Ligand SMILES: Nc1ncnc2c1ncn2[C@@H]1O[C@H](COP(=O)(O)OP(=O)(O)O)[C@@H](O)[C@H]1O
């Protein structure tokens with residue numbers, strides 16, 4: 001369990017988390033969502049930018065990849081000096097970047113077999129349906145799963161990666177089994193796209209200490225709002241924050257789910273399209 005204040009004691013070094021992800025110019029998702037979530041979960045956030053998207057509330061009109069050497073350089077720079085307690089990936093854009101991130105994480109002890117937990121959010125497209133991953137990059141993304149402590153696909157990503165079309169809660173359990181077989185330690189299947197379900201019950205699958213498969217349901221309400229942009233990034237970042245603070249995977253996912261429920265409940269309209277989940281809900285009312 002996570003205990004104690006979220007606010008680090010003044011003058012002490014907080015837990016440190018790294019996001020390896022793309023920029024969302026609209027500020028709702030990507031690195032922008034990750035860093036603000038890290039902050040409000042009491043963790044110092046660092047970023048290795050993989051791509052710059054041209055994005056607003058109605059969609060993504062293009063993206064520019066960061067050169068592979070610069071992606072690797074950012075990760076090395078922060079891990080070797082500042083250190084990292086947990087890391088996550090979001091938009092990785094291309095097979096070249098994915099393979100370089102995989103190799104760099106292996107060298108630096110990030111992910112399975114290393115000291116630092118790694119959450120892989122297998123971002124393939126924006127919620128507007130615009131691509132955020134090159135067509136030929138799916139094999140590399142599947143290979144990266146073997147390095148992940150936890151992968152967090154939504155149902156579109158499950159379909160792309162496994163061919164499974166989940167239509168109900170039983171389908172989520174089947175999806176969790178199929179994605180788990182790709183090699184991550186744990187998998188969290190997100191239920192947001194199961195729009196006919198009155199609730200949003202995500203499913204976590206892993207292996208317990210005795211080597212037996214373990215299934216954990218993460219119940220939550222479904223709010224009637226279109227404004228859920230950045231929900232997946234926010235969930236994965238809250239989980240990564242809890243891991244950075246020393247929680248085990250099941251507790252970290254429970255924390256992340258509680259966090260994202262509040263964020264979706266207080267999501268807001270922005271622009272003429274889909275608004276973001278809220279990063280404001282943790283702020284107090286006191287004037288500065
Ligand atoms: N309308 C909603 N009300 C409450 N929770 C939601 C809603 N939509 C998504 N969620 C939750 O937000 C998180 C992100 O889910 P999802 O939308 O499936 O992922 P993604 O943002 O990657 O597409 C999950 O915990 C999911 O259950």
Ligand SMILES: Cc1ncc(COP(=O)(O)O)c(N)n1
Pocket residue numbers: 021022023024029030031053055090091123125126127128132228229230231232233
């Ligand atoms: C840079 C970047 N990363 C991730 C997402 C996915 O977020 P969503 O599914 O809410 O569109 C995004 N739209 N942009």
